[in-house]
Amino acid sequence: MSSAPRYWREIPYRYRLEASLCERCGSKFYPPRIICPNCKSREMKRIRLPKRGTLVSYSVVYFPPKGFELQTPYVVGLVEIDGVKVVGQITDVLPSELKIGMELEACFRKVRVNGKSGIIQYGIKFRKPEKRDADESYVPIGVR
Amino acid sequence: MKPAREVGIVGWGAYVPQLRVKVEEIADMWGKPKERVKASIRILEKSVPSMDEDTATMAVEAAQYAIQRAGIDPSLLGAVFIGTESKPYAVKPTSTIVAEAIGATPRVLAADFEFACKAGTEAVQCCMALVSSGMINYGMAVGVDTAQGAPGDDLEFSAAAGSAAIILGSGAESAAIITASVSYVTDTPDFWRRPFEPYPRHAEAFTGGPAYFHHIVSAAKLLMDEIGSTPKDYDHVIFHQPNGRFPAKAGSILGFRKEQMQYGLVVDKIGNTYSASSLIGLCNVLDHASPGERVLLVSYGSGAGSDAFDIIITELIEEKKRFAPLVSELIGRRRCISYAVYGKHRGKFILPSDKGG
């Protein structure tokens, strides 16, 4: 997992959720595919998935693979975005808050770090969308 | 100092990570009197990054909100500048990570700025210059930090994490016009970090008078003198906020009333977000501002210097507010963690280097 080119070549998909759209049958795929498994067309167009999706299933990982020990426990999920399913981590969430069907949004996070001197690998994770209920009663104590 | 062509803020966005550590929790850890600490720094809790957050990810969050408010395609950004003192890499630009993640690459000028806590505002100045010269149409400046205080040091009570992104563009598209900006800089070693050292050092009380107050007050006066304004002309004022006490005192030295600082001060709930500090204050002001209001922004970076900005809110402010979370919403979305969890997240323990820390 320490290879820079291996990380680098996935950047458009891992950073920006770039996917492919089959121009013949309209199927979408993430990560992009060269040939459509539904209609075998090779006319695939690059698209960007939207940020919002819903949780289809999830798991809380207590026994991690090497390289994820310090993140444990962490949540992984299957998220449906615009008809396309994506597997990734759900971040900034307590396991008790997880509910199938809940709305999630993609966010940009650190996925793993290659030791002290290797590259830092970023990618998309999912989280609960930002709430829009402002705490308007809030007055800074500095001016009280 | 005054841009050749009218330049303003076409989009803004802040980001505050959801985790908080209460000042009391840190005081307990070191056996310090909680109430006295809280009263002295006027901070209740500070925001800290999740384990998977760093300067790059927090910059992306704020940048995306700013783009939402600007309503532009990110590929139109001619510059992406990241002002920070907590770069994920010692050598490798953070700005390229951010530009790539938001979709601004490849036709873009990307650079990392460092000037302690004022790297974000100097990035704003540079974007102003590029836009007003006509070299670019839009430029984004991000002030962002995951600040570190040494365990047990005074800074540990306040060193926080956050980011704010400002997209500069032509005056006609702006929610706020920046009419003028000035910088005031001297070589004043009040706070520093040498290479390979994990935590910064500071000169304690010396960080006040000759450092923070001298530069903030001088820059503010310089700007007001040059453009002929006075404190009473402003509806809002924002200062760099390393704690709650310093900006309040700077305001009173300059003759500002508490009400003028109402929205510009957010430090008590999130701590000192370093390069993001004054810019998050600005974002909160923009979240609450009305057309025609005038804003004074003065940053401070140790080492030392201040950037001052004269800003006038336009009619476009209202329609842009709703396109991204407000600072008050980001502050309201919070989860407190213990000092132990904080220590784990921030690598304060000696951790094995090969286990994904």
Added chain:
Amino acid sequence: MQYMGSIEESSYSHQTKVDNLGKSLAAIVGLGMIKVGMHWSKSIRELAVEAGLKALDDAGNPDVDAVYVSNMASGLFCDQENLADLIADYLALTPAPAVKIEAACASGGVALTQAVAAVASGVYDTILLVGVEKMSELVSTEVTNAIACCLDAEYEKFYGVTFQAANALLMRMYMEKYRVKREAFGEFVSLMHQNATKNPYAQLRFPVTVEQYLNSPVIADPIRLLDCAPVGDGAAALVITSTKKAKKVVDNPVFIKGIGQATDTISIKDRVDPLFLRSVSKAAETAFQMAGCSIEDVDVVELHDSFPFVAFMAMEALGLAERGKAYKLLENGDIKPGGKLPINLSGGLKARGHPIGATGVYQAAELSLQLIGEAGSLQADSPAKALMVSIGGVASNAAVIVLERGD
């Protein structure tokens, strides 16, 4: 070995190309197994050679035309690639051709289909198939990493998704959709452990109660420790020869009547109907078509139960139960020893163990013992036809094989 007549038209577009439907494709004339477990004192080559020699001895040491090795991750587990050559060499079989076949957890089943196909084609008369996996060289996080390599490395494993977690995503969907209670899985686990107590080759030869299952530690919620097959080392081997030659080699060959293999998307995210194991269903369809029989004709089954819910879904894909109703087969006692269709008399992956690449070969060896009536205290009541289902990845690959007693 009689011709079974024509097969009904199938909707399956990839119909078998074998034209002697119902005939035997090849025969198993020798087998060898090693008890699954943590073999601290044995290397991968020692395990493989030991099982290989047992099988060769069992077959009376015939000439071997080729060595097939099934293994998933010798490179990751043991730093050993070119494994087939190593094993052929240490079995003193060079210069016989040797090849390693890898299809994740289905390696054993897939390698068997390949060996049978090669013999049926007439290219080779006799093949030694050795399935081996040595998992105990690594610590647990490294083992978890190695197993997760059967997922999409860049879009699942990259994010810390383990094999258990990927299955957990599916298990949660299964439980949500069909309202299957955890206790049902516990009953299956309990049955597997009970069966394994009688299997001398099993890794976990102790009973487990439903209560113990329910209280075992969470690995990747909702998957618990006792949902998982244990980590272990193992090797099993088969001597496969042509139908024509079989009876000349041994008196009691086991005939392979049908082989089927099918794939599905590597990730469950790309499946239209993730709760139906299409790979298993398609592979079974092909195998039965070739064998000229159906699941109704089968007397005993070894089924890939990497997790109890996978066993349930596999039973449903085989048509043994309606979707979401496999638990009823347990309630009715159908799959218990002495039941209508005993499943995993060996104890299954759950309790016999799951030395990944070797597992499918164990299944074939265990079923062969059943068919020749030498399964000891595990013995079913004189079964004539047996079925093995080998599954790889999150059911992204499956091999199904129909075996028959050679009377």
